[in-house]
């Protein structure tokens with residue numbers, strides 16, 4: 001490990017890490033070990049920032065700070081309306097810093113600047129939504145079956161929250177946790193993915209400007225196996241909210257079991273996009289491509305399993321291939337780029353392994369399946385948008401989350417078969433149905449075992465509606481009213497008059 005050096009590296013941002021390191025107990029601090037990590041731009045492998053590489057000691061300090069802020073601090077007892085006001089201020093700061101945040105996100109993840117800007121607008125709206133919701137639950141009175149008594153049921157903050165987030169939507173996933181937890185009156189330690197910590201550090205700076213009491217918000221940068229593990233194992237943490245891969249989710253669940261910590265898990269998906277022959281062809285094709293290739297397929301709700309009615313198959317496949325050829329790969333900072341690189345060399349190797357698996361399993365590679373050629377693509381972790389036809393549900397490329405730009409195509413003849421195929425998965429995060437038959441749309445949407453079903457659309461989500469998975473896609477819900485309730489405990493107060 002290198003020693004921490006203060007360095008100004010950002011090329012796209014005014015923000016620097018000079019003297020701003022990790023955010024613990026209201027202060028910017030280096031890792032106690034002095035260790036650091038270089039953050040790489042996946043488009044050209046340039047080092048864009050250097051951040052502290054925390055270890056368990058640093059997290060323990062952050063947990064102690066959050067614990068103290070919860071047990072002895074003012075934040076949990078601040079009137080909910082005032083907590084809401086602070087969150088409105090955070091939203092305003094996000095809006096004011098939209099461009100800088102978006103550039104940091106794109107530098108860190110390789111995603112297009114257009115996508116990152118949209119993410120930042122969504123993030124501000126998430127803060128606004130929970131700001132507005134903060135004081136809306138005044139509890140309820142219930143009628144006790146006992147004379148001369150009253151009962152009320154109130155919600156209280158759950159306590160110290162550990163938040164562990166992935167690299168694909170670094171700030172969005174953090175915001176889905178931070179905003180409701182703060183609205184509820186919790187304190188927290190956020191651990192972003194070790195490879196994409198920049199916007200999480202930047203939002204700590206914005207929150208610092210807004211002025212939360214020391215220890216309410218802590219951001220610790222470091223690896224999952226130590227920093228993340230310490231958060232999940234600690235008996236000083238009351239709840240872990242995790243977004244990431246299924247195997248990590250299971251590890252966190254086991255660790256959390258030791259002290260019966262509450263858990264919220266947002267895990268992977270292998271999301272079916274079911275297209276009936278009567279769908280509006282033009283819209284369906286466009287959305288099918290966007291569903292899977294958005295952010296190079298590195299989206300938990302990516303529509304990676306296309307399940308099409310047999311009679312439409314040939315026409316749809318021909319059009320998909322034609323349009324995939326036109327997808328422009330490149331630097332996310334270039335306005336004409338439609339698809340950026342994958343996040344890392346390691347992740348590209350995983351995606352390429354799945355392409356090989358698909359070929360061996362007998363799926364027909366229609367397009368893509370390799371790295372794009374040309375000087376522009378030499379350094380970045382690119383893989384071409386890829387389509388496999390002739391797939392079936394027994395194949396690993398159909399069942400496993402590749403988290404890359406790979407589309408698999410299966411066919412069906414009857415509605416019943418479509419539903420069976422769509423549900424044939426350990427995952428149950430999201431899926432879509434395309435049809436102009438409204439009764440069928442309603443019927444099928446109720447038969448799909450997943451947390452979100454889109455009819456004649458793909459990907460829309462917003463803070464008002466809950467997000468989360470059936471089956472092994474997770475436990476609990478983010479966003480919506482439930483997203484706030486996740487950060488609360490219910491208390492029954494019985495008063496014998």
Ligand code: NAD
Nearest residue numbers: 165166167192193224228229244245248266267268269300
């Ligand atoms: P990951 O599981 O490898 O890592 C996620 C986070 O967990 C990182 O911060 C990592 O450092 C940490 N971590 C790793 N090992 C840990 C351990 N032993 N204990 C505690 N923390 C640990 O996932 P990833 O590769 O960063 O992200 C991709 C995955 O995230 C995909 O499976 C994707 O579907 C999922 N995801 C789900 C949603 C959703 O809403 N359901 C949203 C985005 C991403």
